[in-house]
Amino acid sequence: MRLEYFQMIDRFVELKPDERKIKALCKVPMESPVFEGHFPGFPLMPGVLLIECMAQTTGWLVSVVTGFVGLPLLVGVKDAKIKGIVLPGTELTFDGAIIHEGSGYAIAEAKGYSNGKSVCEARLTFSLTPYPNEEFRKIMIEMGHQVGIAVEEYTK
Amino acid sequence: MSSTFDTVANIIAETCDIPRDTITPDSHAIDDLGIDSLDFLDIAFAIDKAFGIKLPLEQWTQEVNEGKATTEEYFVLKNLCARIDGLVAAKNA
Numbered sequence: 001m002r003l004e005y006f007q008m009i010d011r012f013v014e015l016k017p018d019e020r021k022i023k024a025l026c027k028v029p030m031e032s033p034v035f036e037g038h039f040p041g042f043p044l045m046p047g048v049l050l051i052e053c054m055a056q057t058t059g060w061l062v063s064v065v066t067g068f069v070g071l072p073l074l075v076g077v078k079d080a081k082i083k084g085i086v087l088p089g090t091e092l093t094f095d096g097a098i099i100h101e102g103s104g105y106a107i108a109e110a111k112g113y114s115n116g117k118s119v120c121e122a123r124l125t126f127s128l129t130p131y132p133n134e135e136f137r138k139i140m141i142e143m144g145h146q147v148g149i150a151v152e153e154y155t156k
Numbered sequence: 157m158s159s160t161f162d163t164v165a166n167i168i169a170e171t172c173d174i175p176r177d178t179i180t181p182d183s184h185a186i187d188d189l190g191i192d193s194l195d196f197l198d199i200a201f202a203i204d205k206a207f208g209i210k211l212p213l214e215q216w217t218q219e220v221n222e223g224k225a226t227t228e229e230y231f232v233l234k235n236l237c238a239r240i241d242g243l244v245a246a247k248n249a
Contacts, residue, residue, distance in 0.1 A: 075194055102204055104214035105197050125197055 001026050003034040003045075008053045011148040013093075015064065020098035022061040024147075026053055028090045035088060045086035050120040051077060054110035058096035060149060062106045062126050065098060067156030068140065069128065072106065076125030084119050092119070104128050160207075160237040167202040168233075171195065181234035186227060209243040 001008055014023035028045050035043030055074045062072040086092065096110040105127050112120040131137040144151035161181055168185070169176040172195050185191045191199065200211045219225040229235055 076197065100201055100204060102197070102200055103210055103212050104217070105200070107201055125194075125201075127197065 001029055003029065003032045003049060006052065006056075008049070008056045009060070009147045012060065013148075015061075015149065017061075017064050017154065020061065020065060020101075022057060022064075022096045024053075024057045024060075024094040024096070026092045026094065028086060028088055028092065030088045032088075043088050045088070045090070047082035047120070050082060050086065050112055051080055051122055053092065053094055053112060054096065054120065054122050055124055057094040058098070058108035058110050058124055059126060060144070060147070061096050061098060062101075062108065062128070063140070063144075064149065064154045065101060066106070066128060067154055068137070068144075068151060069156055070130045071128070071136075071140070072126035073129050074124060075105075075127045078123040078125070080120070080122040082120050084114075084117075086114065086119055090114050099123075160240050161233060163206055164203060164233060164237055164240070167199055167206065171198045171202060179233070181232075181237070183233050184228065185231040185233065185236070187231075203240065207240055207244050209240065209247060211240075211243070 001010060008026055009024045010026050012022060012024050014021065016022070034046065038044060038046050059072045059074065092112050092114055094110055094112045096108055098106055098108045100107040105125065108124050108126065110122055110124060111118055131140070141151045165176060165179040168174055168179055168189065168191070172189070172191055174189055179189065183189055185196065200213055204210055216225070216230045220227055220230070230239065
């Protein structure tokens with residue numbers, strides 16, 4: 001994880017497009033500029049960034065399932081729960097699942113765990129928007145490789 | 157068995173917290189009921205689930221943006237319900 005760059009996913013360890021499921025690993029860094037403000041002398045992983053972890057986990061799954069035809073933009077968060085504090089150095093896993101793939105949008109559910117204990121959950125809505133240009137699409141492919149997704153296998 | 161309109165109206169009322177008795181077949185989802193595009197995604201999700209279909213929102217949006225169709229054709233509820241019935245019939249054919 002590099003919180004200040006919104007690089008939340010270290011790698012995906014399970015990807016099951018047919019089942020519409022994915023699992024990500026993310027280790028909260030010991031140090032980050034984010035912790036300088038959240039909070040001074042008492043660093044905690046911000047709850048909004050846990051939601052971002054869930055969004056990125058399921059967002060990549062939406063990209064895979066839809067064949068990387070566009071960028072899944074997060075447009076809705078429902079039933080979000082932050083169930084406990086997450087400290088620097090914590091190893092997190094995130095399970096994501098698509099519960100509905102609509103026309104131009106998708107709805108997913110995600111849960112985050114620390115040592116098997118649930119720390120967060122949410123229902124997320126994504127709207128698919130075309131990539132702004134070919135260069136950005138290449139960046140997405142490179143980012144996919146960095147987190148363990150063989151993008152070419154899933155590209156339509 | 158409830159009609160398509162009743163099902164859709166109930167979904168809209170529940171999803172958007174709109175009084176059910178203000179929703180009529182002639183209501184325009186956007187202009188009359190004030191439903192925005194994000195709320196409409198929730199409604200589309202509920203409709204897709206309730207009827208086992210996939211509303212072609214991308215196609216509709218494209219047709220409206222290109223001037224090939226008006227929003228009334230898709231978002232006045234009686235017209236929306238007719239399209240839902242058509243999608244259900246096509247699915248069952």
